[in-house]
Amino acid sequence: xxHDVKIGVLALQGAxxxxxxxxxxxxxxxxxxxxxxxxxxxxxxxxxxxxxxTVSKLxxxxxxxEPLSDRLHAGLPAFGTCAGMILLAxxxxxxxxxxxxxxxxxxxxxxxxxxSQVHSFEHDLEIEGIEGGPFRAIFIRAxxxxxxxxxxxxIARVGGQGVAARTGKVLVTAFHPELGRDLRVHEHFLGxxxxx
Amino acid sequence: MSVEPGSSETASxxxxxxxxxxxxxxxxxxxxxxxxxxxxxxxxxxxxxAEDAGACAVMALERVPADIRAQGGVARMSDPDMILGIIxxxxxxxxxxxxxxxxxxxxxxxxxEVDYIDESEVLTPADEANHIDKWAFSVPFVCxxxxxxxxxRRIAEGAAMIRSKGEAGTGNVVExxxxxxxxxxxxxxxxxxxxxxxxxxxxxxxxxAELVKEVAATGKLPVVLFTxxxxxxxxxxxxxxxxxxxxxxxGSGIFKSDNPAARAKAIVEATTHFxxxxxxxxxxxxxxxxxxxxxxxxxxxxxxxxxRGW
Numbered sequence: 385x386x387h388d389v390k391i392g393v394l395a396l397q398g399a400x401x402x403x404x405x406x407x408x409x410x411x412x413x414x415x416x417x418x419x420x421x422x423x424x425x426x427x428x429x430x431x432x433x434x435x436x437x438t439v440s441k442l443x444x445x446x447x448x449x450e451p452l453s454d455r456l457h458a459g460l461p462a463f464g465t466c467a468g469m470i471l472l473a474x475x476x477x478x479x480x481x482x483x484x485x486x487x488x489x490x491x492x493x494x495x496x497x498x499x500s501q502v503h504s505f506e507h508d509l510e511i512e513g514i515e516g517g518p519f520r521a522i523f524i525r526a527x528x529x530x531x532x533x534x535x536x537x538x539i540a541r542v543g544g545q546g547v548a549a550r551t552g553k554v555l556v557t558a559f560h561p562e563l564g565r566d567l568r569v570h571e572h573f574l575g576x577x578x579x580x
Numbered sequence: 581m582s583v584e585p586g587s588s589e590t591a592s593x594x595x596x597x598x599x600x601x602x603x604x605x606x607x608x609x610x611x612x613x614x615x616x617x618x619x620x621x622x623x624x625x626x627x628x629x630a631e632d633a634g635a636c637a638v639m640a641l642e643r644v645p646a647d648i649r650a651q652g653g654v655a656r657m658s659d660p661d662m663i664l665g666i667i668x669x670x671x672x673x674x675x676x677x678x679x680x681x682x683x684x685x686x687x688x689x690x691x692x693e694v695d696y697i698d699e700s701e702v703l704t705p706a707d708e709a710n711h712i713d714k715w716a717f718s719v720p721f722v723c724x725x726x727x728x729x730x731x732x733r734r735i736a737e738g739a740a741m742i743r744s745k746g747e748a749g750t751g752n753v754v755e756x757x758x759x760x761x762x763x764x765x766x767x768x769x770x771x772x773x774x775x776x777x778x779x780x781x782x783x784x785x786x787x788x789a790e791l792v793k794e795v796a797a798t799g800k801l802p803v804v805l806f807t808x809x810x811x812x813x814x815x816x817x818x819x820x821x822x823x824x825x826x827x828x829x830x831g832s833g834i835f836k837s838d839n840p841a842a843r844a845k846a847i848v849e850a851t852t853h854f855x856x857x858x859x860x861x862x863x864x865x866x867x868x869x870x871x872x873x874x875x876x877x878x879x880x881x882x883x884x885x886x887x888r889g890w
Binding site: 396401402418419435438442446467478479480496499501502503523524542560563564 | 599601602604611612614616631633634636637667690694718719720845849852856
C-alpha cells in the first residue's frame with residue numbers, strides 16, 4: 385500500500401538506514417536528515433537506535449536542535465526507537481551532563497534499564513493496537529519507561545516495565561522493530577501520521 | 581523456538597520466554613554503533629573525555645598501540661579494576677580487548693560484563709593456531725580482518741562485528757585503506773560470480789561456502805564492518821567512511837595527539853558528515869598536532885601487528 389508521505393530519518397549516528405529501508409518497503413518516500421535543510425518537506429520524523437549521548441551532541445553541532453524542537457512542538461509526528469525514545473522523552477534518568485531530549489512525549493525513561501549487553505534479549509511481545517499475534521522484539525541495552533504522564537498510553541510491557549508508548553502523534557519503543565523483517569510497528573506509525 | 585549456539589533462555593517474570601545472546605542480539609549492538617567512533621581508552625578519565633566528545637563506545641586496553649610499540653613486552657588484557665572503573669565512569673558501551681586465542685581472558689571480560697570483546701592482534705597472541713570459539717560466549721565479539729576470507733573465518737567462529745585491521749599505533753591510514761579496499765573489492769567480485777564459481781572462491785578465500793553464498797546474495801558482510809588501525813585525523817575518518825566503513829575505531833590517534841578532547845570531537849563530526857567536505861574542513865581547523873606517525877617501510881615484518889591472526 386503506497387503512502388503519500390515523506391519520512392525524515394535522523395541520520396547522525398546509529399541504525400538509520402534500516403528505518404529508511406523499512407519505510408521504503410512500505411511504499412513511502414524516506415530521506416536521511418543530517419542538517420536543518422534536510423527537514424524541508426518532511427511529514428514525520430524518525431529517531432533511530434544508536435547512542436543517545438552521541439546523537440545528542442551531534443544534534444547540537446549540526447544545528448538541528450532548534451528547528452527539530454520547533455517542528456516537534458508544532459505537532460510533527462515522531463517515532464523513536466531505543467535511543468530515539470530517549471531523545472523524544474520528557475525526563476531522562478541516567479543522562480549525562482548536557483544530554484538533550486525533546487520532551488515530545490510525556491514519559492520519564494531509564495537508560496540501560498535491563499543492564500549491560502549480556503542481558504540484551506529477544507522477546508515475543510503483545511503490543512496494544514498491533515494485530516496479528518506477538519511481535520518478535522529485539523532489546524539491546526534497552527531503556528524502559530519509568531513513568532508515563534496523562535494522555536500517554538503504555539502499549540507494551542516486559543516484566544512489568546513499560547517498553548512502548550503512544551500519544552496522538554508520537555510513538556516510542558524501547559526495542560528495535562527496524563532490525564527484523566516484520567514491519568507492523570512501522571505500519572502502525574504510518575497510521576498515526578495519516579491521522580495527524 | 582530455535583536457540584542458536586551460545587544463547588540461553590531465562591524465564592521472565594511474566595512467564596514468557598526471553599532469549600538472550602542470539603546472533604541478532606549480538607550483531608544488533610554493532611548495528612546501533614554504526615556511524616559512530618569507538619575510542620581506545622586506558623583510564624576512566626580518558627573514557628569520560630571520549631564520552632563527552634561523542635564517542636559511541638570506548639575500548640578499554642592496557643596501553644594504546646603506540647605505547648605498546650614503543651615499550652615492547654607482552655601486551656595483555658587490561659586490569660579488571662581499571663575496566664570496572666571505566667564501566668562506572670561512562671554510560672556508553674564499554675568494549676575491552678582480549679589476546680587472540682586467550683579464551684580465559686575473554687571469560688574474565690564476560691564476567692566483568694563488558695558490552696563487547698575485541699579479540700585483538702594489538703595484544704600479544706596467546707594461541708598460534710586457534711582463535712577463540714566465540715559462539716561459546718553470551719557477550720559479542722569484534723575481530724580484525726585484512727581481507728574477506730579472514731573476515732568470514734572470524735564470523736564462522738562467532739564474531740558479531742568485523743573491523744578492518746589497518747596497522748595500529750602508526751597514525752598511518754595506508755593499511756586501513758588497503759584492508760577496506762580488499763574486503764569490499766572481494767565482496768563485489770562475489771556479487772558477479774555464478775553459483776559454481778562461488779565454491780571455488782570459497783576454497784580460495786578459505787571461508788565457509790555458506791557464508792560466501794550469503795555475501796554474494798546480499799552484497800555485504802552479514803555483520804557490521806568498521807575500520808581501524810591508523811586513523812589520526814577527521815579527514816582519515818571521512819576517507820574510510822567513503823570507502824565503505826560503517827564506523828571508525830580510533831586508538832592512539834586521539835590520546836597521542838596535542839588536544840585529545842578537540843580531536844575526538846572533530847573525528848566524531850567528520851564520521852557523521854563524511855560526505856560533506858565543508859563540514860570536514862571546518863572541524864579539522866585548530867586541532868593542534870596529530871600524533872607523529874610511522875612510515876610503513878620503517879617497520880620490521882615482526883613489528884606488523886596486522887600479520888597476527890590468520
